[in-house]
Amino acid sequence: MSLMRMSTLIVAKNVCVRYGQTEAIKNISFVIKQGDFIGLAGPNGAGKSTLVKTILGLLPLSEGTIELFGKPQEQFHDWGKIGYLPQKFSTINVLFPATVNEVVMLGLLSQKKWPKRISKNDQQKTDKILQELDIQTLKTHMLSELSGGQQQKVLLARALVAKPELLIFDEPSTALDPQSRKEFFLLIQKLNKDKGITVILITHDTGYIGNYANKLLYIDRTLIHFGSISDFCVSKKIGPYFEKSDEHIIWHQHN
Amino acid sequence: MDFISFLHYSFIQKAFFAGSFVAMTCSALGLFLVLRKMSLIGDGLSHVSFGAIALGLFFGFYPFYIAIPIVMIASLAILKISEKAKVYGDAAIGIVSAVGIAGGVILASVSKGFNVDLFSYLFGNILAISNTEVVLSVLLSFIVLAIIYFFYWDLFSATFDEEYAKTTGIQTNSINTLLTLLSAVTVVLSIKIVGIMLASAFLILPAVTALQLAKSFKIAIVVGGIVSVLSVLLGIMFSFFLDLPTGATIVMINALFFGLALIYKRL
Numbered sequence: 454m455s456l457m458r459m460s461t462l463i464v465a466k467n468v469c470v471r472y473g474q475t476e477a478i479k480n481i482s483f484v485i486k487q488g489d490f491i492g493l494a495g496p497n498g499a500g501k502s503t504l505v506k507t508i509l510g511l512l513p514l515s516e517g518t519i520e521l522f523g524k525p526q527e528q529f530h531d532w533g534k535i536g537y538l539p540q541k542f543s544t545i546n547v548l549f550p551a552t553v554n555e556v557v558m559l560g561l562l563s564q565k566k567w568p569k570r571i572s573k574n575d576q577q578k579t580d581k582i583l584q585e586l587d588i589q590t591l592k593t594h595m596l597s598e599l600s601g602g603q604q605q606k607v608l609l610a611r612a613l614v615a616k617p618e619l620l621i622f623d624e625p626s627t628a629l630d631p632q633s634r635k636e637f638f639l640l641i642q643k644l645n646k647d648k649g650i651t652v653i654l655i656t657h658d659t660g661y662i663g664n665y666a667n668k669l670l671y672i673d674r675t676l677i678h679f680g681s682i683s684d685f686c687v688s689k690k691i692g693p694y695f696e697k698s699d700e701h702i703i704w705h706q707h708n
Numbered sequence: 709m710d711f712i713s714f715l716h717y718s719f720i721q722k723a724f725f726a727g728s729f730v731a732m733t734c735s736a737l738g739l740f741l742v743l744r745k746m747s748l749i750g751d752g753l754s755h756v757s758f759g760a761i762a763l764g765l766f767f768g769f770y771p772f773y774i775a776i777p778i779v780m781i782a783s784l785a786i787l788k789i790s791e792k793a794k795v796y797g798d799a800a801i802g803i804v805s806a807v808g809i810a811g812g813v814i815l816a817s818v819s820k821g822f823n824v825d826l827f828s829y830l831f832g833n834i835l836a837i838s839n840t841e842v843v844l845s846v847l848l849s850f851i852v853l854a855i856i857y858f859f860y861w862d863l864f865s866a867t868f869d870e871e872y873a874k875t876t877g878i879q880t881n882s883i884n885t886l887l888t889l890l891s892a893v894t895v896v897l898s899i900k901i902v903g904i905m906l907a908s909a910f911l912i913l914p915a916v917t918a919l920q921l922a923k924s925f926k927i928a929i930v931v932g933g934i935v936s937v938l939s940v941l942l943g944i945m946f947s948f949f950l951d952l953p954t955g956a957t958i959v960m961i962n963a964l965f966f967g968l969a970l971i972y973k974r975l
Contacts, residue, residue: 509875532877545869549743552924559865563876569861595923611872 460487462522462619462651463508469516470500470507476674477503480517483670483679487618490645490652492662492682495672501655502540504672505621508653509537522618533563536612538605540623545596553591553599553607554579560614582614586640602633609640620644622654638665714948723834723954726842727940729849730897731914735932736856737894738915739925740887743867745797749786749888750908752801753895756782756808758904761829762815765822771829772844775896782808783892787885832903832955834944845897852890859886864925901940902955913962914939920969935965 463485470477478500485491495501506512508519510526521529539545557579562569583589586606596604605625612620622641626634642665644650656662659669663682671678671685678685714720741747760778764771782804789800816823837845856863865873866883874880891911898907914936915928922928943958950957 506871511871511874530877532875535875537872537875539869539871545872546743546867548919549868550919550922550925550928551864551868555864555925556868559861559868559872559876562861562865562873562878565861567862568858571861593924 461485461520462487462489464520465508465517466519467517468504468507468514468519470503470512471515478507478672479675481672481676482517483676485619485651485653487651488645488649489668490642490666491654491668491670492659492666493653493655493670493672494657494659494662495677497657499673501672502623505623505653505655509535509621533615534618536560536615536617536620538608538612538620538622538625540625540627547597549596551596553583553588553594553596553610556596556607557582557610557614560611563615578614579610582610586610586613602629602637605629605633605637609637613644617650619651619653622652624655624657626656626658641665714945719835719837720944720948722837722839722842723944724941726837726845727834727901727944727958728937729846730894730901731910731936731940732933733849733852733894734898734911735914735918735936736853736929737887737890738911738913739918739928739932740856740863740867741891742912742915742919744887746887746891747908747912748798748801749783749891750895750911752786752805752808753779753783753892754899754904754907755805757896757899757907758826758829759808759811759815761899761904762812762822762826765825766815766819772841772896772900775899776848776893779896780889780892783888784885787888829899830904831906831953832899832901834901834940834954834958835948837900841900845900848893848897852893855886855890859883863887902958906955906959909959909962910936913959913966917962917966917969920966920973935962939965 461484463483465484466482468481469479481504493501493505503512507514508521508526510529514526519526522531522534558571558575561571561575561578580589580592583592586609588603588606588610591599591603591607596607599607609625620641625641626637629637638661641652641654645652652666653670654662654666659671659682662669666682668680669678669682669685670676678688738747738750741749757775757779760775760782761771763778764774767774786797786800786804789795789803790797793800795803812826816826862873862878862883865876865878866880870880873883894911895907898910902910914932917935918928918932921931939958939962943961944954946952946961947954947957
């Protein structure tokens with residue numbers, strides 16, 4: 454194992470986030486190292502998206518600290534190192550007449566200073582990532598004209614074009630059929646294994662993510678489990694969150 | 709009168725020149741406003757400019773010099789009210805808009821002297837544009853277009869996906885403020901062309917027409933610009949020859965383009 458693999462990307466210490474008087478998440482601590490594939494799971498309303506948005510600086514920390522790539526979050530500006538794929542179309546303006554080419558280029562803006570301009574080199578980077586994901590034929594199509602799986606690949610291309618070291622996915626498989634979901638997860642696994650990109654992936658499906666992730670971060674407003682999935686399966690922590698039959702299935706999937 | 713003689717009138721040339729610049733500005737900015745569901749901000753700010761113009765006339769200042777800063781302040785007030793007072797954006801626009809109209813009516817009532825002047829701003833008259841107004845319109849349009857050019861990708865990203873834009877380090881709150889301030893300037897500029905009552909239509913119509921036809925955002929900007937400028941040129945021409953109010957004719961031609969675009973899209 455190289456030193457690179459051991460380098461630390463995220464250190465979260467006692468992270469608390471409040472919406473007014475409501476405590477969305479509290480006292481969550483974990484360390485994510487380069488090369489990890491983290492499944493971030495938990496029941497509905499557990500604070501999974503809140504945690505990810507806090508890491509990305511979209512929500513303010515109420516208490517605790519987050520370090521990104523060795524820097525306190527407030528001093529971290531190298532956002533090109535982090536690729537983000539939000540929950541499908543939760544935030545995207547679907548009436549916007551953007552082409553696939555234009556959407557993917559948005560991923561390069563994190564590397565640019567004002568006034569942001571797109572160069573020939575940027576176009577080459579965009580073409581390359583479209584080719585890698587086998588969607589180069591869609592380049593001039595409008596995003597709204599594509600199927601769910603194709604749209605998801607375009608958003609992945611946007612997240613990947615700046616060559617991030619960390620990819621964060623917020624429930625990427627929500628709108629995908631089983632076959633597209635399998636293909637999408639295999640693609641993410643390939644990025645993790647072949648390119649060493651660290652992955653954090655929010656999912657509801659604790660059973661499914663075990664086929665791909667090497668660690669599980671299970672939260673329910675606070676930290677329930679952080680470590681290997683098989684440890685979670687045999688631990689008593691699993692009890693309150695799953696029916697006996699589900700526990701059995703998950704145990705079989707990971708052992 | 710023939711068409712060549714019509715083009716030789718200096719007031720027509722001035723109207724064409726200033727109108728085209730303001731039209732391009734309105735269509736470019738209008739696209740961002742429509743896509744951000746902020747179309748009604750043009751309506752609200754044009755109502756504020758009614759009050760601001762009344763204030764200018766009341767104190768004997770050139771109304772546009774007063775209107776631009778006041779409408780800019782009002783635009784910031786809309787932003788702050790919706791952010792801080794837990795009021796939705798449309799309600800915030802309603803509040804500021806009502807204050808603008810009410811202020812204008814009170815000033816007109818108190819002064820009893822400039823009602824005719826004030827009401828002439830309601831429907832605009834680009835054919836009566838002065839040299840100073842031409843310079844002001846072209847200069848401010850140029851500044852607004854230059855700002856849109858330099859912030860193009862920031863505006864694009866923040867409009868397409870605001871949350872993602874933040875993760876790429878774009879200061880989306882600043883972009884929102886910038887867009888609101890630019891809207892304020894553009895609304896005041898469009899008042900001279902189509903008047904207070906129709907200023908928001910001048911912002912919205914070319915944008916929604918372009919959105920029917922465009923296959924990319926860049927094409928949308930170009931199509932919107934062409935539609936908007938053509939509407940102004942044709943509107944000035946038809947209103948002159950048919951003796952119709954110019955502002956209203958420009959807006960009707962814009963609406964006609966929108967109708968044609970809708971039909972074309974469904975063919």
